[in-house]
Amino acid sequence: MISTHFRSSLKWDFKEGLFTYAVPFLVVLILGVFLLLPVGTLVLKSCVGPTGFTLDYFKLLFENKLYTASIINSLQIGLCSTVVATFISLPLSLIHVKFKFKGKSLLFGLILLPMIMPPFVGAIGIQQFFSLYGAINLFLLSHNIISTPIAWLENNNSFYIVVLLEALHLYPILYLNLTAALSNIDPSLEEMADLFGVSKIKKFKDILIPLATPGYIAGATVVFIWSFTDLGTPLLVGYHDVVPVRIFNMVTDIQENPMGFALVFLVILMTIVFFYISRMTLRNSKKYEMMSKGHVTEAAKTPSTSVTFLIYLFSFFILFFALFPHASVFLKSISDNWFMTSFPEKFTLENYSKIFLQDLPFIGIKNSLYYASISTLFDLVFGVAIAYLITRKKIPFGALLDSIVMIPLAIPGIVLAFGYIVTFSNTPLDPLLNPVPLLIISYGIRRLPYMVRSATAGLQQTHISLEESSTLFGASHWHTLRKIITPILTANLIAGSLLCFSYAMLDVSDSLLLAMKEQYFPITKSIYTLYLEQGNGDVTASALGMFTMLLLGGMILLAAGILGKKLGELFRS
Amino acid sequence: MSVFFQNVCKKYGKFQAVKDLTIKIEKGSLHFLLGPSGCGKTSTLRLLAGLETVSSGKIFIDDVDVTNLPAAKRNIGMVFQNYALWPHMTVKKNISYVLDLQSIAEKEKQDRLEEALAITHLHAFQDRLPGQLSGGQQQRVALARALAIRPKLLLLDEPLCNLDTQLRMEMRENILRIHEKTKITALYVTHDQKEALSMGSAITVMHEGREIQTGTPKELYLRPKTPFLANFIGETNLLPAKILQKENQHFSIQTELGHFTVPSTQDFQVNQQISISIRPECIKIAGPEKIKEAPSFTLEAGKSTYQGECETFQLYTSSKKSIKCLTFNSKFSFPKEGTPTDCWVQPQDIILLPETFSGEMGS
Numbered sequence: 001m002i003s004t005h006f007r008s009s010l011k012w013d014f015k016e017g018l019f020t021y022a023v024p025f026l027v028v029l030i031l032g033v034f035l036l037l038p039v040g041t042l043v044l045k046s047c048v049g050p051t052g053f054t055l056d057y058f059k060l061l062f063e064n065k066l067y068t069a070s071i072i073n074s075l076q077i078g079l080c081s082t083v084v085a086t087f088i089s090l091p092l093s094l095i096h097v098k099f100k101f102k103g104k105s106l107l108f109g110l111i112l113l114p115m116i117m118p119p120f121v122g123a124i125g126i127q128q129f130f131s132l133y134g135a136i137n138l139f140l141l142s143h144n145i146i147s148t149p150i151a152w153l154e155n156n157n158s159f160y161i162v163v164l165l166e167a168l169h170l171y172p173i174l175y176l177n178l179t180a181a182l183s184n185i186d187p188s189l190e191e192m193a194d195l196f197g198v199s200k201i202k203k204f205k206d207i208l209i210p211l212a213t214p215g216y217i218a219g220a221t222v223v224f225i226w227s228f229t230d231l232g233t234p235l236l237v238g239y240h241d242v243v244p245v246r247i248f249n250m251v252t253d254i255q256e257n258p259m260g261f262a263l264v265f266l267v268i269l270m271t272i273v274f275f276y277i278s279r280m281t282l283r284n285s286k287k288y289e290m291m292s293k294g295h296v297t298e299a300a301k302t303p304s305t306s307v308t309f310l311i312y313l314f315s316f317f318i319l320f321f322a323l324f325p326h327a328s329v330f331l332k333s334i335s336d337n338w339f340m341t342s343f344p345e346k347f348t349l350e351n352y353s354k355i356f357l358q359d360l361p362f363i364g365i366k367n368s369l370y371y372a373s374i375s376t377l378f379d380l381v382f383g384v385a386i387a388y389l390i391t392r393k394k395i396p397f398g399a400l401l402d403s404i405v406m407i408p409l410a411i412p413g414i415v416l417a418f419g420y421i422v423t424f425s426n427t428p429l430d431p432l433l434n435p436v437p438l439l440i441i442s443y444g445i446r447r448l449p450y451m452v453r454s455a456t457a458g459l460q461q462t463h464i465s466l467e468e469s470s471t472l473f474g475a476s477h478w479h480t481l482r483k484i485i486t487p488i489l490t491a492n493l494i495a496g497s498l499l500c501f502s503y504a505m506l507d508v509s510d511s512l513l514l515a516m517k518e519q520y521f522p523i524t525k526s527i528y529t530l531y532l533e534q535g536n537g538d539v540t541a542s543a544l545g546m547f548t549m550l551l552l553g554g555m556i557l558l559a560a561g562i563l564g565k566k567l568g569e570l571f572r573s
Numbered sequence: 574m575s576v577f578f579q580n581v582c583k584k585y586g587k588f589q590a591v592k593d594l595t596i597k598i599e600k601g602s603l604h605f606l607l608g609p610s611g612c613g614k615t616s617t618l619r620l621l622a623g624l625e626t627v628s629s630g631k632i633f634i635d636d637v638d639v640t641n642l643p644a645a646k647r648n649i650g651m652v653f654q655n656y657a658l659w660p661h662m663t664v665k666k667n668i669s670y671v672l673d674l675q676s677i678a679e680k681e682k683q684d685r686l687e688e689a690l691a692i693t694h695l696h697a698f699q700d701r702l703p704g705q706l707s708g709g710q711q712q713r714v715a716l717a718r719a720l721a722i723r724p725k726l727l728l729l730d731e732p733l734c735n736l737d738t739q740l741r742m743e744m745r746e747n748i749l750r751i752h753e754k755t756k757i758t759a760l761y762v763t764h765d766q767k768e769a770l771s772m773g774s775a776i777t778v779m780h781e782g783r784e785i786q787t788g789t790p791k792e793l794y795l796r797p798k799t800p801f802l803a804n805f806i807g808e809t810n811l812l813p814a815k816i817l818q819k820e821n822q823h824f825s826i827q828t829e830l831g832h833f834t835v836p837s838t839q840d841f842q843v844n845q846q847i848s849i850s851i852r853p854e855c856i857k858i859a860g861p862e863k864i865k866e867a868p869s870f871t872l873e874a875g876k877s878t879y880q881g882e883c884e885t886f887q888l889y890t891s892s893k894k895s896i897k898c899l900t901f902n903s904k905f906s907f908p909k910e911g912t913p914t915d916c917w918v919q920p921q922d923i924i925l926l927p928e929t930f931s932g933e934m935g936s
Contacts, residue, residue, distance in 0.1 A: 188657035196671040197645030210661045
């Protein structure tokens, strides 16, 4: 009896030990090979020349006006997109926190919608409307408002279009962060200020702003880095004087032109600096974290009818602009030969049938579903295991593991894809031969933090005693995992998987750079290739873009239905 | 500074949090609002602060109608349950920030800051952020900030509920010391009856949005006016009774324990069904010290619980109703379970209550 028990406990200890040490080891190994190695290779190549260590590439980089202009342009896109996104999201967050009104959940669910709408698809619609003989100019010409077409997308104008598309795509990130930060401010802090006669402006300036700043900076950093390193939007809008497009164009001659390494190093450096600033701000803000909320009054007040009207007006105004590019893509996708008219004259669904009948779009759909499913499964398995280890097991260097799995958040897709090409060329993983393993790994690694965060949040909200009581009643760890932990975490896991899957389906940088042969093209590369095709390629690209958005939108609605949660809450876990 | 609530009501949609409240808070008193959770005490406090608007009725501060006066113009200092300290400001800044809003000279501001820090013994912590302080220290900062503006009134919303027992005792002393020193009129909300009984100069007990009774702690304990109050403040034995006769504020009553003739300031009619309250410490188990005139009755002995300085005895009436008896430093050995036991009570310790009760009372 004793020996059986001893053997079973020994067996369990072995399994437990395997789990506790093998998972972190595997994660570190995968991240080491597929994250740190490519990034390290890029850094090394940027400062090692034929004769050894050199900073010549950087010297050349800063002496070349084309590159410096691209760096400045990219920084300006990052900065302006963040500023515009702030102006959109701050009022929305304040409205969310301060007011309660009919249809609030639905409205704020819709406000998050642009997050799953890829801006580069929207760019196709923008082209249709704002090109020299696009819908807007033709409309203005036909009504004699202008005599010569306006070059909306020329020179500096395309800069503004990129900024607008980025801001309208990314403001939900800032909105979610700001709303969380503002909601966390105890209403009694404001009430206390009211009692002392602090004016509304002073209250906003001295109390709300300082307390919400850490949350804002966390969101603003993501928006800045995202728009700074986004490849798809400037590429499709035609604004090519930016760092990501320069890097994209350098992939083909990387062996001859080492300037790409220096440019990528610069992106890595800037990303690290901005994330460091964000982290420091958040660390300093820990000092502000204090007592738990006690008796707290409801912060949200019911606004008057006129204020409610203004809230709706403002929200729909934002939604109109945020969804305008995608609405125009939709219009294009159902148009039959829309050319030289301000509005389609005939409508058809034939473009949608083309995406299943033609090779290129169908390959894209099939490949993307395959790549995204496997990468999501990878995220699910490793994400839950890591989250469990971090929250439930006192493993050595748990905090370090937590930090390591978050690194992919700070590495832009373009950097990683570029690193893969440089590191794995002429190896069995050479993307030129077969990019599938690297595509799946890059999709998986870059979205792993979402799953870890999602599962960690679920586990932290669930008291360990729920698992302990199951174990006390004689359930095995495996049984407890299946019957207790998994059902409790379902909501978080679905939300996390959904984010991972959606972002993998919409991935632009890795997809455009790594998939070089048509048979391996994911959706985004198919859309881009179709868009560049002569003839009706852009119409099929629009239909494919719409199909992707509808697929993702449908999945999210389905998940919301399964979870019984509101759409907005889905993105917050 | 005195406060008067005149028929004040507060509704949140269909829910009425405060119902027809009329109470007076005397100048310089430490007045407690006591009641179970959800009884409307915090709503009452917030109405006085001006953080909520009155649905009907009026509030006067020093005979001035402040019902519609904005919170900022009432000159009220308040300590929230969670202290509501601005977490990004140091202790000093939390206090000086509110002083900067006052139209007073720089020297005066400095003096008040020093005074607030001194009275709450916070000098050593003035450069710390609230998150770097203990619960008791945070509570003192909240108090210092509230007092710094020299308010007409100080409102305290369950200020000690987040502290452990030891710290709570210390802070009670601190608040009493500061109140004694400042002589400020203060309204203190709590659900802790011991806190109210030990600190308050007056207590208003609230239940389901209504004022049940206002009085000194002793009055409320010794002369509760309803079975709810008798049960809420301290422990008691409640029994149904019937008025048999009345003569000069002395009432002859019939209870399960027997006949008693009891004095009462309240008026009752013959044949009226009432309740009686007898505190556990007023029921004595017959021994040599029994007062000759005191009426006695027989109960069945139950279990006893030794608690150090006191001992609780469980006794049962013939209908098996439980009666609790409490003795202090008793050398008496309690009869075995099931043994008939003679008990007695002094008539003046029997409290006549106008309402009958049903089932358990919340406490």
